Amino acid sequence: MKSVTCKQLCKTYHQGEVEVIGLDHVDLEINEGGFVCLSAPSGGGKTTLLNAIGGLDTPDSGKIWLAGERIDTLGKGELANMRLHRIGFVFQAYNLIPVLTARENIEFVMEVQGVPADEREKRSTAILREVGLEGLGDRRPAQMSGGQQQRVAVARAIVSKPALVLADEPTANLDSHTAEQLMELFVELNEHHGTTFVIATHDQRVMRYAKRVIHMLDGKVVDDERRDVA
């Protein structure tokens, strides 16, 4: 079963009078349970592709399916519902809601989903422990380091066990030890829960964990490298 299918995706941005190609006829298939890294230099199109897959940005042309359902034709409300229930997001920066504590940030998606309070608390307590933030649940983002904030964001993305996690430079603000812990957590979720991961990165430490690395340049897929992960 394909988790993600993209056919002939094109996206062009306008920066003033300059036309920037974000995606140039991208064809892509990611199986369920895949652990894929999108690798590209800055402006290579990896974030644009990630946003298109996540229903955050609409392509100019082409088609996208998530778990067999076409999403490029969905309305805003349907896309919001799809993101809420099927995708976990980790953004590069500005990941947390400043007025909520770490625990409340983690519970945010579950709360919107309508998960009961006791269940939310149970899951957020467990995930806080898993990401090494036990005892920091009551802190607001401003009281945490960048790495801690990113771990809270990761915890929020995976706590509701989505089928697909899209992460944009998730280790960008983390030290190597924390980055390693985080990637091991991703791998564990991938292996034990079958969660599909698509990670946009140019961090070699992250790519080491990928089963597949898709290299992009100027909005095109230039190489699709399948790996045997140790």
Next chain:
Amino acid sequence: MNQFKMILRLAWRNLWRNHRRTLIMIAAIVIGAWSMIFMTALMRGMVDDMVADGISVLPGHVQIHHPDYRDDPTIANVIAPPSGELLEALGGAEVVAWATRVRVPAVISSERDTRGVTLVGIEPLRERDISFVAGDVVEGEFLTSPDDRGLVIGRKLVEKLETGLGKRVVVMSQDQENEIADRGFRIVGIFESKLAQYEEGFVFAGETVVQKLLGVGDQISEVAILGSDYRNVETLFRSIEAAAGDGVETLPWNEIDSYLGSMLAVMDGFVIVFIVVVFLALSFGLVNTLVMAVFERVREIGLMLALGMTPRSILGQIVTESVLLLIIGLVIGNVAAIATIEPLKDGIDVSIVGEGMEMMGASSVLYPALYLKDIVMANLIVIILGFFASLSPAWRASKYDPIRAITKV
């Protein structure tokens, strides 16, 4: 429910992100709410006073008279005194007091001057409960019975006629045959009224004496009936009208004195206009506050949208923020207004502008009147209009594109 709790929590916390801005906005709402309620209470008090004075002058709450009496208030248009079914109705629980009167235009002369007045023949014991005059006699005494041959007149009229207590005056009118009917009266009482026009315009004599003077037997000009609340006379009016029958005209006070009646309606309209105007001034601050709050949180709103929060929830969050702001301001504003009005309930002396007030038919002491319906109306108008005012920034926030919002610098 989960969503609502979350929206409420987010709205509440966001409200206090910028304490100073929130407190300034709350202060503006407090002042607005205070002024709405306080000024409304003053205006209501003034109008109530005018209406109550107007009613106490003579009309009562309901009046019965000859169908032509209002067009031609002379002795030609008299009616029989209450009897039978009407008398029974006048004894009903809704009737607080009632009295009959003979009321005609007349001329009063002293040895110095002559003035046009309204001569009112009254039943003193019954009249005591209805109109102002008995309680306002400041010199001499009030009439004791319908046969009392004395005359009670106003202080200002005494001054104009250059007469005084114990002196004789002549009152002249027309009888039913259009012949001059006159009679000498000794002034037994002098009354003072809040309004000069009453002191100059009315003289009171015993009803039987006036009936004899005018040769009308036991016939009367009107029956005045007092209920318990001048704002709610419909039931009383209907029952009296039914009992009085078709041969007479029965009217509630607001039709008898249409100026006073329309005053209440105008006041209701004025209160709404006043509240809306104050709110409009407030709304600029409110919308500005919300626009700033949304502008500062563009990336955060984008994040929430990206995570799957619906645009409707974003809209709800901003509107909730606005409503919370309004509720806090209104609660404090209400308490402040009530705390200001309560100590002033005994009256505010506005005698410095007493003459102007008198021209409007109001007295020189203002008694603020705080009505629950005015408080509810002010609060409802502010909340409802505030809700609509906040829709614009909330709508804009809900329409953000998640990715553009998250990446906004």
